[in-house]
Amino acid sequence: MDEHAQHQQQPLAPAGSGDSHMALLLERWVAAAGAVLVVASLGYLLYQGLLGDHSPPDIAITVDAIDRSGADYLVRFTAANNGSETAAQVRIVGTLTPAAGPPEEAEVTLDYIPGRSSATGGLFFRGNPGEDELELRATGYQNP
Amino acid sequence: MHQETSRFWRAMGRASAGALLFVLPLLMTMEMWELGFYLDRLKIALLLVVLLPLLVGLSYFSGFKHTLDLWEDAIDALTAWVVGALLVIGILVLLAIVKPVDSFDAMAGKAILLTIPASIGAVIASKQLGQKDNGDDDVVCASYGGELFIMAAGALLLALNVAPTEEMVLIAYKMSVWHALLLSVFTLAIMHAMVYMLAFRGTEAGPDALGHGPVFYSFTIAGYAVALLVSAYVLWTFGRFEGSGLELNIMSSTVLAFPAGVGAAVSRLVL
Known part of the structure; x- marks a missing residue:
């Protein structure tokens, strides 16, 4: 040895x-x-x-917090990709619809959300998202 | 007496330093993280399969310990992989490039992809960092096949460093066919100058024994061909051929073959 x-x-x-x-x-x-x-x-x-699954991006957005930001309101959100494929340049559009008057839009583009992962961001609104009707959705992405 | 164990730890330290040297530029390249999560897993697997014999071969020619048999070289290659992987994972966490919100798949992809250049660095560390304490002649006389192998390794190392960026394809877009042609002539000229200066390290014949012609045919042209093939393979692996026509693919391979060719020519000095 x-x-x-x-x-x-x-x-x-x-x-x-x-x-x-x-x-x-x-x-x-x-x-x-x-x-x-x-x-x-x-x-x-x-x-x-x-054998892994190859499902297309499936983006679900949840609002994390609504804060005052100067004269505006900041809506912070998490965009989770429940699909297995990566989405690039994910466009997130938020629409705030007050009881009266025209709806207000804010948008942001997230560089990447890998499959089964999430990314966070924020949108600024003039109106108060706590009072008016707020909708956040992903409107498109690019294949990386 | 802890001479042997401390020698082991010193070899590990050298391997880590080599891995760090080679992987840092890539660790700090955004495209590399992105490729880690969206690149086809089978392409990464293939790269890993190509890498293993490369590591064993590099260990044979210039390992962090001077080894003679295949088993020892395989052990060195695997050790290099561990050193590279630990280093890469540590730095990815330290630089907040992997975060808890990322999926396991995204993290694993990044780590595995980056461990590839890191492990190459770990294997050739001793030569890079001048291990002289063994006092032996560390030039292994390589056969012609061995020379081509070393050139391929050098080409791969340089190609891996620049290929992940979008600039390779962008440059190809900007160039005309004439630019590409001129670039390959220029690459050949540079390679020939380097090869001629370094051609005979560790071989029997001195520079005077062979003229420019034979050196050009057997090393420069062959080296350029190797660099082109390695470039095309790396570009294909990184998905740069997707959706682009043959002409653009050849152009971007020619662009990448410039740094890859320099790597191939100089590898015989460095590796």
């Missing part, structure tokens, strides 16, 4: 045999971790590529 260890570490090693055995063990453990990582990565990628 000792001889084996010395053989593997041949270039320079007048070191203690316990130490070179330790070094050999470390080396083997790290390499084994590497093998596990590589196989896991490859397995995961193949699984996702071949």
Whole structure:
């Protein structure tokens, strides 16, 4: 066993045999971790590529908070992509419809929402979204 | 006496430094994060399959430990993968590039994609950072196939660094066919100058033994072909060929073959 260890570490090693055995063990453990990582990565990628679902982006928007922001109101939201494919340049349009008068629109474009992930943003309105009817929806996206 | 264990940790430290050196530019490139979540998983898997023999081969020619047998080289390659993966994951978290709201798939995609250049860096770290403590002659005499292999590795390394950006295709849009033609002549000239200066490191013959002609045919042209193929493969992997015609694909490969060719020519010095 000792001889084996010395053989593997041949270039320079007048070191203690316990130490070179330790070094050999470390080396083997790290390499084994590497093998596990590589196989896991490859397995995961193949699984996702071949059997994973490929559903188109499905954007659901929830309002997180409504705050005053100077003269305006800030509506903070989370846009979750429940599909598996990534949506790029996701356009979010918010419409605030007061009881009387014309509706007010605000919009923002989110760069990316990866599949099964979410992104956050905010929209500014003149009117009070707490009182008037507020609707947020995604109106379009681009394939990355 | 902890000489052997400390030698192991020093090798790991060197590998980490090499991985960091090669992956940092890519870690800080937005396109790389985006590619991590939308790139076809099978393309990443294929890249990983291509990478493994590359790491083993690089370890043979210039590993962070000087190894002779295939088993040891495979161990070095796997070690490089661990070092690269840990480093990449750590920095992705540190730079807030992966966040808890991202799906596991998006995080894994980013990490795996970035571990590829990191592991190449880890394997060639010793040569890059001048490991001299072994005191042995670290030039492995490469066969012609080996030379081409090293050139392919160098081409891949440079190509990976620039290919993720949209500029490759953008430059191809801007160029006319004449620009592309001129660029390939220019790339060949630069490669030939580099190859000629570096051609004979570790080989039997000195520069005087061979003229420009034979060097041009067996190294420069071959190296350029390797660089073009590697460029096309990398562009295809990153989805830059999607929806573009053959002419544009050839143009963007020619653009990428410029840095890839420089990488190929210089790799025989660096790797």
